[in-house]
Amino acid sequence: MYLARTPVSGRHRYVLRESVQKNGIYHHRDLFDLGSNPSEFIVYPGGNAYYIEAAVEERLDRLGVEIQNDELDDLFWPYVKPRIRRAIESFRHRGRIHRDRARLGAVEKKKIHLRTHIFDKRRVHFLKSGRSDQRGLGRMPAELLHWLQNKSRDEIEQRFMRKERVLRPGEIKTYVYVIFDLKRFFATILAERAPEMLDQEDLDTYFVREICRLNRSAEFWGDSGHGTWLHEYLVRYLILYFDTEFSHGGFLQDELRAFVNRHRAYHPPTIRAKFSVPEASTLFGVAQDVLEKMSLSALTRRYRRLALKHHPDRGGDPDTFIRITEAYQSMARLKKSAIDGGL
Numbered sequence: 324m325y326l327a328r329t330p331v332s333g334r335h336r337y338v339l340r341e342s343v344q345k346n347g348i349y350h351h352r353d354l355f356d357l358g359s360n361p362s363e364f365i366v367y368p369g370g371n372a373y374y375i376e377a378a379v380e381e382r383l384d385r386l387g388v389e390i391q392n393d394e395l396d397d398l399f400w401p402y403v404k405p406r407i408r409r410a411i412e413s414f415r416h417r418g419r420i421h422r423d424r425a426r427l428g429a430v431e432k433k434k435i436h437l438r439t440h441i442f443d444k445r446r447v448h449f450l451k452s453g454r455s456d457q458r459g460l461g462r463m464p465a466e467l468l469h470w471l472q473n474k475s476r477d478e479i480e481q482r483f484m485r486k487e488r489v490l491r492p493g494e495i496k497t498y499v500y501v502i503f504d505l506k507r508f509f510a511t512i513l514a515e516r517a518p519e520m521l522d523q524e525d526l527d528t529y530f531v532r533e534i535c536r537l538n539r540s541a542e543f544w545g546d547s548g549h550g551t552w553l554h555e556y557l558v559r560y561l562i563l564y565f566d567t568e569f570s571h572g573g574f575l576q577d578e579l580r581a582f583v584n585r586h587r588a589y590h591p592p593t594i595r596a597k598f599s600v601p602e603a604s605t606l607f608g609v610a611q612d613v614l615e616k617m618s619l620s621a622l623t624r625r626y627r628r629l630a631l632k633h634h635p636d637r638g639g640d641p642d643t644f645i646r647i648t649e650a651y652q653s654m655a656r657l658k659k660s661a662i663d664g665g666l
Contacts, residue, residue, distance in 0.1 A: 342475040351477040432465035493570030519569035
């Protein structure tokens, strides 16, 4: 059993669901509609006590759902009043029965890897390790994939939605880039180390193509076949991709480190924290007023062209490459602050 959160008319609706197997395929079925606020089904008799409204258990009982130990309590726990959670949290875990997970044998581990879709593997790997390098997917412990087994696609996606909340803003676009394996479409080291410097129009095209391909995948969705519309569980990736930018700064740091390693006698110049608009406009080769009016995406496109032109590995001048990158970061911060401030 799990708690699903679904968008309805611009609001979120919460439904208790469970995964059930039919003809070898796992489906989901609705058990109890909790409306827009699950906390309305929590009763507080006094003190630090609480319980789930009887109507919920009665409904589950009529449907023949077997509630495992503290399963229902766990689902409602995030919606219990914070004061009570703080008061009883330590006691809540003391009386629980801890069962050792059965060790997976070699055959079962192999089956888990074979049954798990590659898209799910990529997501688990990134969320667990935070690494863009996915070459270790085949060696990932099967225990990390065990929770994906014997569940409907709906339950799996609901679990991923919760897990993805740990992503920091600067990680989001990289996460989407990695899980759709977009680097495979580019025969350049930039695809591995600096996706923000790839041709973004080409990258956008490949992303849209891949998300549509996944949307049509019967292997991925099981019984949840669709028409020509994009499934709501993939719409979130469309939004995450187009509404976020790759993090700034990481590429410069990596390049400086790599450059120093290649040229042991090289001493990097003192890094300047800020660039004035006139200085940046000179480096970018545009008039000051043009630079001030330039959107963040247009600034990023111009930076990519200049960075590729002046990259040390392409025969460019290291100092110029560093100054262009620093100027871009400074201007990007200014424009982002203006956007966030509603200017």
